[in-house]
Amino acid sequence: MTSQGRGSRLWQKCTQTDNNCHFSIKMLHFKDFFWSSDLTCTSGYGVIVQYLNDGKRTCKEVEEFIRARASIEEKYAKDLLGLSKKHIKTISGHIQITMKEEVKKMEEFREKQKEARKKLEQHMEALHKHKSTQLKRTMESKRMYEQKCIDKEEAEQNVNRSSSGTKHMEKLCAKAQQAKVNAVEADRIYHQSVMSLAKIRDDWLKEHIKACEVFEKQAADRINFVRNTIWTHLNLLSQQCVSTDELNEEVRKSLEKCDIQEDIEHFVKLRRTGDKPPAPVLYENFYSGQRVPPKLPPPLIKACPSTHRAAGVQDEAYSVVHF
The missing domain is CATH 1.20.1270.60 (Arfaptin homology (AH) domain/BAR domain)
Structure with missing residues (x-):
């Protein structure tokens, strides 16, 4: 999966x-x-x-x-x-x-x-x-409503406690009446404010x-x-x-x-360059002007199993090489 x-x-x-x-x-x-x-x-x-x-x-x-x-x-x-x-x-x-x-x-x-x-x-x-x-x-x-209520109560108590003359009593009564009006108005404003807050809430x-x-x-x-x-x-x-x-x-x-x-054979076939090696470099005799291929050293002649004797071969043309 x-x-x-x-x-x-x-x-x-x-x-x-x-x-x-x-x-x-x-x-x-x-x-x-x-x-x-x-x-x-x-x-x-x-x-x-x-x-x-x-x-x-x-x-x-x-x-x-x-x-x-x-x-x-x-x-x-x-x-x-x-x-x-x-x-x-x-x-x-x-x-x-x-x-x-x-x-x-x-x-x-x-x-x-x-x-x-x-x-x-x-x-x-x-x-x-x-x-x-x-x-x-x-x-x-x-707060205003509570204060107006306190003022109203104090004004009414002043009226009840007063024993003064008619003029002073009239002043106290007028003050009490005004305090009552203020308390009613404060109550209305407070009630209206509470209703507004309730709606907002x-x-x-x-x-x-x-x-x-x-x-x-x-x-x-x-x-x-x-x-x-x-x-x-x-x-x-x-x-x-x-x-x-x-x-x-x-x-x-x-x-x-x-x-x-x-792979090797493919490479040979694809990139081969020739199948014959270069010819050997021939020895050229300076005096004869002929090219003579270099001779290999002669085979060694064994005199006995434990000894060897070097043989010398002389080039008839010019040089003698000893091995």
């Missing part, structure tokens, strides 16, 4: 396991576990955003890794050009081209998620700011849930995309090994047909 086939089966097994897990356990979602009892607290939202930032950084790291690997494969393919045949260069070239395509896809995916997140994060930040501002107004109106809750769902979907898409990219990358490397081994097998089969003697 090829590595690509093994990769496909393992991928199917992994996917089936994930699907079974979805049915066997209760799935956890962002929208259910990132709240806070403090209305102004955004720690849960911040944790999600940080998680997405970490995921974006992971995408960038994988993208840079594949880009670097593609650059190495490209240089490797160029180096092989001077050492190997064209079919090996084609394999290496195909790998680096495929890796560059994967890098481009990951870059596009990352930028797409970045733009979608940017709009949503800006919207949520505006809601957080609006919510905090309205909460401050509500707390301020509550409801809107924020809905938008927070939507944002959690979008962020969770982005996280799931990112995990799936990165997993698929790495899986494809590894399959590509495995396929490169398989292809290289197939080419090596072709070479091995070619080597099995190699016949040493036949």
